[in-house]
Amino acid sequence: DAGVTQSPTHLIKTRGQQVTLRCSPKSGHDTVSWYQQALGQGPQFIFQYYEEEERQRGNFPDRFSGHQFPNYSSELNVNALLLGDSALYLCASSRGDRENTEAFFGQGTRLTVV
């Protein structure tokens, strides 16, 4: 039973560029949440996707957007990269049909913006 997988594991981009990160949820999960974890801080909620729609969003600008596919996998897109976007981006999957549910996290994608 595969857990949450994210790709790529590491990425270096130049300021102003655009980036796409990918996530495959744990088998049986239909909900994907994305988090940004800056160095020395806890994960911060970016948004959550369920049934191919964004159903809640954190305090992140519109440069951060996402998508969920029919197979429940998800992408996180960040446009016009800033140096401050350098962080570990975590994907977490869960079952969206349950009110009390735990999330399973992937290893993350380390994004460095230079």
Add this chain to the structure above:
Amino acid sequence: AQSVSQHNHHVILSEAASLELGCNYSYGGTVNLFWYVQYPGQHLQLLLKYFSGDPLVKGIKGFEAEFIKSKFSFNLRKPSVQWSDTAEYFCAVNGGGFKTIFGAGTRLFVKA
């Protein structure tokens, strides 16, 4: 707005010492509470969770946490730590909706 405060950013203990990591949250309604652990080089894993019922929750590897509603606290405890408990520990709160708020984390180093 919801927030989570973890009192200690770094904790150093010797093996067999007792551990208590503090966590306070700000939210007035019903909450779901979590402790996650991140071992070196590994992904975040759930240590324990509280949704309802008995406020003393037991998790994996001998960890437990107590939910004290009047103090808005959810402190993590372990009677006797091992070198293998060296990790970063995150307290997290979900106060309804789909957004989970994490604390800044506590880095625990256990000396062998």
